[in-house]
Amino acid sequence: MLSIRNIVKQYAGHTALSGVSLEVERGQIFGLLGPNGAGKTSLIRIVNQITAPDSGEVYFNGEKLNQSHIERIGYLPEERGLYKKMEIGEQMIYLARLKGLSRDEAIKRLKVWFEKLGMQTWWKLKIEELSKGMQQKAQFVATVLHEPDLIILDEPFSGFDPVNAEVIKDEILELNRKGATILFSTHRMESVEQLCDAIALLDRSKKILDGKIKDIKNSYRNNVYLVEYSGDKIDMDGSQPFHLLDEIGSADNCFTVRIKLNENITSNDVLKYMIPKVHINMLQEVIPSMNEIFIEQVNKIA
Amino acid sequence: MNKVLLIIQREYFTRVRKKSFLIMIFVVPSLIFVMSAVIALVAKNSGQLSTPQVIKVLDESGVFAGKFHDAKNIHFETTKQSLNAVKQEAKNDENLSALQIPANYKTKDAVQIYAKKKPEFALSGEIERQMNTIAVSDGMIKHHIDTAVLRSIKSDISLNPIEVTDTGDKKANVGAAVGVGIACAILIYISLFIYGAQVMRGVIEEKTSRIIEVIISSVKPFQLMLGKIIGVGLVGLTQFAAWIILSYIATKIAGAAFSAPQGGVMGFLAILKTIPFGHIMGIFIFYFLTGYLLYSALFAAVGSAVDSETETQQFMFPITLPLLFTYILSVSILFQAPNSPLAVWLSIIPFTAPVAMMVRIPFGVPGWQLALSMSLMVIGFVFTTYVAARIYRVGVLMYGKKASYKELAKWFFYKE
Incomplete structure (x- = not known):
């Protein structure tokens, strides 16, 4: 769907992107992660043809990115903004027509969207008469009205209250179900695990990690388990197939510990060892969250 | 596009x-x-007076009597009547005004004109213009300046620009x-x-x-x-x-x-x-x-x-x-x-x-x-x-x- 190859972008005095490559597959929800100043917005602007890279190429559906692709991309920038003194209906039609929609078609689709999001009464209002949250909603509609194949959202949830953030999230998921590919940038990790199929992690102009969430998490499994048992405390004397990392809690003969399995040992072996000795309440593999991976990766480089 | x-x-x-x-x-x-x-x-009103006006001049200074000359629709008359009598006349005839010139006519607002209606600009303008001319000549005579000589050297030149073009001379309006x-x-x-x-x-x-x-x-x-x-x-x-x-x-x-x-x-x-x-x-x-x-x-x-x-x-x-x-x-x-x-x-x-x-x-x-x-x-x-x-x-x-x-x-x- 979108293939970004070896992009380099320099601004006077600093490098925004140094040799970044990414593959976004059709139908994916792709998260572009990274701390502030990592180059996320620079990359997004290049995909939107707002700026051009110094070197490297972007391919859209196998074709080199060109002006004809503009109509198939929808873009919600991080800094939201609309014409303050223009009526919403008229403004939405204008933006849709700039994306190649006819006037009639734009009106038809707007009516559907306005009804869906409870905005019917806004048509004649000016943007300056709306609250920040309402403006964001309107801008979201403007982004997706022309039914783009690729929707690019820069920090989509910033500026929304929790209720509207949820509404927008559901809309994004529905658009994705209908076939749209979604690329969004964020520095909020919680949303990543819920939403994304794949991610790329940028830090200081370089890509330091990318891939499907599942694969990344798997690669970060390190045989650490959380065990809660009751009975007599197991004496960790080195004869076990695992060793203790730390004790998390103990109360009334109930103990919670974090253990790391020895080489070639599975969780089943752990159970086999423990069942005769204690009563097991819980055994759970500890997989690092994306947030932990993110912090670990960024710190590793630094 | x-x-x-x-x-x-x-x-x-x-x-x-x-x-x-x-x-x-x-x-x-x-x-x-x-x-x-x-x-x-303004053009309509200032061009000319629509009806003939009579100005009765009560000259207490002795400088102006008989020196006014009639202009279009304005007739001057020197009179010895009393001011009140003339005022009465002006009250009854709206085309008649009384012009009272005191001896100290040079002081500000000394010269008065009495009329039933406020005199039109064309009328007051004409009177002022004539009075100024008369007063100046009077002053010159008093200072022994020969007004005849002065008048002869006075000049009033205005250019009449003509553009020379292929089609003949034509009036240019600079x-x-x-x-x-x-x-x-x-x-x-x-x-x-x-x-x-x-x-x-x-x-x-x-x-x-x-x-x-x-x-x-x-x-x-x-x-x-x-x-x-x-x-x-x-x-x-x-x-x-x-x-x-x-x-x-x-x-x-x-x-x-x-x-x-x-x-x-x-x-x-x-x-x-x-x-x-x-x-x-x-x-x-x-x-x-x-x-x-x-x-x-x-x-x-x-x-x-x-x-x-x-x-x-x-x-x-x-x-x-x-x-x-x-x-x-x-x-x-x-x-x-x-x-x-x-x-x-x-x-x-x-x-x-x-x-x-x-x-x-x-x-x-x-x-x-x-x-x-x-x-x-x-x-x-x-x-x-x-x-x-x-x-x-x-x-x-x-x-x-x-x-x-x-x-x-x-x-x-x-x-x-």
């Missing part, structure tokens, strides 16, 4: 629909209407020509600023409201800039067209309603008719358009380089300087020497030509100079648009950075 049309449409209609635009359209012709009505009324030229120059000067500033404000609005990023993910920055410039320019043309049409109607109505069949105003209008308005209008439109394109591109570049209107100051100065300079020269010096080297050069350099050329046009400009100036205007606006577009495309996406000239130069040389 289709998208540029869309942008032009938006820029045009959002401005034309504003109340302030509609008000401006009607305010100017209404002012012209009122002015022409006033001029017509006064009216200067007026029209300067009016056009002022109009161009003001409108370049008004509409240039509108373009600049539009760019700043898009930048500060951050919609710019949405728009230029759909169109190229150059298309947006071009659309905005053309849209605002059309607003300007609409305004001019509306003014011309409405003003024409307004003067017609005012003229018909308060018609002054003869007199100074009609004479002035007759002179105006000898000026080739079609020719001047065509040239005006050309210089307005090219001058506007030239300057508005620069204004757009300035708008793109700043974050708010208050920051525009440092960049505005070099843009406004040539215009201001030409404007001041035009209304003070150029119209007196429309064919001087300074005037010729200013009317050829693109940055100053729109104003300077308008001052020169009514005096006649050699064809080659006009052609050169016009071609340079076209080259000039293509050049500034090119420069401005390169700065604009970078500037609109730059936030928070205080732009300097060095910075602008850097932007200019950025690759796509």
Whole structure:
């Protein structure tokens, strides 16, 4: 769907992107992660043809990115903004027509969207008469009205209250179900695990990690388990197939510990060892969250 | 190209629909209407007196008696009647006034005129004029100055300009020509600023409201800039067209309603008719358009380089300087020497030509100079648009950075 190859972008005095490559597959929800100043917005602007890279190429559906692709991309920038003194209906039609929609078609689709999001009464209002949250909603509609194949959202949830953030999230998921590919940038990790199929992690102009969430998490499994048992405390004397990392809690003969399995040992072996000795309440593999991976990766480089 | 049309449409209609635009359209012709009505009324009343007036002169100074001479519809009569008697007469006859001249007539407001109605300007003006002349001659005689000699050396020369043309000599009206030229120059000067500033404000609005990023993910920055410039320019043309049409109607109505069949105003209008308005209008439109394109591109570049209107100051100065300079020269010096080297050069350099050329046009400009100036205007606006577009495309996406000239130069040389 979108293939970004070896992009380099320099601004006077600093490098925004140094040799970044990414593959976004059709139908994916792709998260572009990274701390502030990592180059996320620079990359997004290049995909939107707002700026051009110094070197490297972007391919859209196998074709080199060109002006004809503009109509198939929808873009919600991080800094939201609309014409303050223009009526919403008229403004939405204008933006849709700039994306190649006819006037009639734009009106038809707007009516559907306005009804869906409870905005019917806004048509004649000016943007300056709306609250920040309402403006964001309107801008979201403007982004997706022309039914783009690729929707690019820069920090989509910033500026929304929790209720509207949820509404927008559901809309994004529905658009994705209908076939749209979604690329969004964020520095909020919680949303990543819920939403994304794949991610790329940028830090200081370089890509330091990318891939499907599942694969990344798997690669970060390190045989650490959380065990809660009751009975007599197991004496960790080195004869076990695992060793203790730390004790998390103990109360009334109930103990919670974090253990790391020895080489070639599975969780089943752990159970086999423990069942005769204690009563097991819980055994759970500890997989690092994306947030932990993110912090670990960024710190590793630094 | 289709998208540029869309942008032009938006820029045009959002401005034309504003109340302030509609008000401006009607305010100017209404002012012209009122002015022409006033001029017509004054002309009607000041030309001549409609009914014969009798002035009874009560001269206590002995200087004026018998020295008044009758003017059209004004008859002077020296009388020995008492003031009260004459006042009584004036009360009964509205075409009769009493003029009382005391011995100390030179002190302020000493001379009085009594009439049933406030005397018309034509009447009081005529009396004042005659009294002044008489008083001056009286003073001269008292100081032993020979008034006869004085009168003979007095001169009243006025030039009668005749243009020598291929088709024969023709009366040239320098006064009216200067007026029209300067009016056009002022109009161009003001409108370049008004509409240039509108373009600049539009760019700043898009930048500060951050919609710019949405728009230029759909169109190229150059298309947006071009659309905005053309849209605002059309607003300007609409305004001019509306003014011309409405003003024409307004003067017609005012003229018909308060018609002054003869007199100074009609004479002035007759002179105006000898000026080739079609020719001047065509040239005006050309210089307005090219001058506007030239300057508005620069204004757009300035708008793109700043974050708010208050920051525009440092960049505005070099843009406004040539215009201001030409404007001041035009209304003070150029119209007196429309064919001087300074005037010729200013009317050829693109940055100053729109104003300077308008001052020169009514005096006649050699064809080659006009052609050169016009071609340079076209080259000039293509050049500034090119420069401005390169700065604009970078500037609109730059936030928070205080732009300097060095910075602008850097932007200019950025690759796509």
